[in-house]
Amino acid sequence: MGVLNVTPDSFSDGGRYFELDKAVDRGVQIEQEGADILDIGGESTRPPSSRIVPCEEEIRRVIPVIERLRGKITIPMSVDTTKAKVAKAALVAGAQIVNDISGFRFDNEMPGMIAASGAAVILTHSRGSRDSMHSRPRVRDVIRVVVEGLERSVQKAVRAGIRRNQIIVDPGLGFGKQGEDNLLLLKKLDRLRTLRLPLLVGASRKSFLGRALEAAPAERLLGSLACVAWAIIKGAHIVRVHDVEETRKLTAVCDAIRNSSKRHL
Numbered sequence: 001m002g003v004l005n006v007t008p009d010s011f012s013d014g015g016r017y018f019e020l021d022k023a024v025d026r027g028v029q030i031e032q033e034g035a036d037i038l039d040i041g042g043e044s045t046r047p048p049s050s051r052i053v054p055c056e057e058e059i060r061r062v063i064p065v066i067e068r069l070r071g072k073i074t075i076p077m078s079v080d081t082t083k084a085k086v087a088k089a090a091l092v093a094g095a096q097i098v099n100d101i102s103g104f105r106f107d108n109e110m111p112g113m114i115a116a117s118g119a120a121v122i123l124t125h126s127r128g129s130r131d132s133m134h135s136r137p138r139v140r141d142v143i144r145v146v147v148e149g150l151e152r153s154v155q156k157a158v159r160a161g162i163r164r165n166q167i168i169v170d171p172g173l174g175f176g177k178q179g180e181d182n183l184l185l186l187k188k189l190d191r192l193r194t195l196r197l198p199l200l201v202g203a204s205r206k207s208f209l210g211r212a213l214e215a216a217p218a219e220r221l222l223g224s225l226a227c228v229a230w231a232i233i234k235g236a237h238i239v240r241v242h243d244v245e246e247t248r249k250l251t252a253v254c255d256a257i258r259n260s261s262k263r264h265l
Contacts, residue, residue, distance in 0.1 A: 001078065001240040002035035003204065006061045007044045007053075018061075024068045031073045034248035038073065039099055039240060040065055040090075041080030045175070052130055055085045062086065063093045070094035078122070082130075084109035091117050101126055101175055103153035111160030122168045122200055123153040127176025142181040143191050146171050150195055168238065170200040179208040186227060189234035202240035203227035225250050232258070 005016075006023045017023040023040075030038055042061035043053040053061075058081060066077055070093070078097035079090035084107045087098045099122040104111050114121050125146045128136045139145045150169050157167055171192060173182045182203075192199055203209065209223035210216065221243050228239045228247055232254045241247045 001037040001039050001200070001202075001238055002030035002033070002244040003240060003242045004030060004038060004040045004065070005044070006040060006042050006065055020064055020068070023065045024072065027065065027069045028072050030244050031075050033244040035075060035244045037076050037078055037097065037238070038069070039078040039080050039097075040095070041099075042086070043081065045101060055083050058083065058086045059089050063089055066090055066093040066095055082106040082110075084113045088113050088117070091119050096120060097122065100124065101170075101172065103149065103172075104156050105153075106130065111156055111162065114157075114166075115161035118166070120166045120168065121157065121162060122170055123150060123157065124170040124175060125149045125153070125172035136176045136178075138178045138181055142177060142184050143188050146185065147192060147194065150192075154195070154197070164197065168198045168200050169195055170202060170240075173201065173203050174206045174208065179211050182206070182208040183212075186230055186234070189231060189236065193235055198237040199235060200238040200240060201227070201231040201236040203231070204239075204241040204243065221246060229254055 004023060004027050006018060008018050017026045027038055040062050042058040062079060069077060076096040077094060078099045079087055079095045080099040081087050081090070082100055082102045087110060097120045098114055100110060101124040103123045103125055154167060154169070158164065169192070171185050173185060177185065186203070189201065204224045205217045205220045209220045209227070213220060213223045224241065224243060225246060228241065228250055231239055232251065239247065239251070
């Protein structure tokens, strides 16, 4: 999954694709670099939390990009939003997936809207409110907290009428977790297999990598790739990344190793 931020304040690219033409060109490039899904977001969730973008402004940012890309790319598009109104507009414009980093905690209209649309949904684990998410203390057992939180989100989805084969889960690295929590989540990622759902992992360029590497976001490629390789080994089905071309090459090698057979030795 390639990331396209159409925001002026993203932690990773700082508004580089905020202009429509640049965003569309980057979306096409992401597909050409080998992405299977394009994730488009119009509101930054960088720590510390930035201001909440009004629905109308978020729609103004993402909908023209989706509409323009609909005739230019063939891979499915995902909208990264916590707002049902934005998600609905994006699905009408041509998106097929909703990526909700709140796991249905921020907008009670989201589950029903997605159920009615038939779209796929990514349910991400997070802790705290939009304002407090990045200042939450550590928890005693982060794996248990994440599994239980995702189970609640999945139950809410199923109750609303969303089928399990429409659901993807994400442990939410960085969303309400301290640096050590993120490392432990990666270390024990295979424990999330108990959810029996496709697993998405997004570690790309995040701040816990910056602390480990003592590096700025643009200098975290190797750390991001290390997390991708580890996540694949531990059972991730989708990896959400900024550096698509490099990650595609890495995943090709990981898949070749994983799918190798003794009869070929």
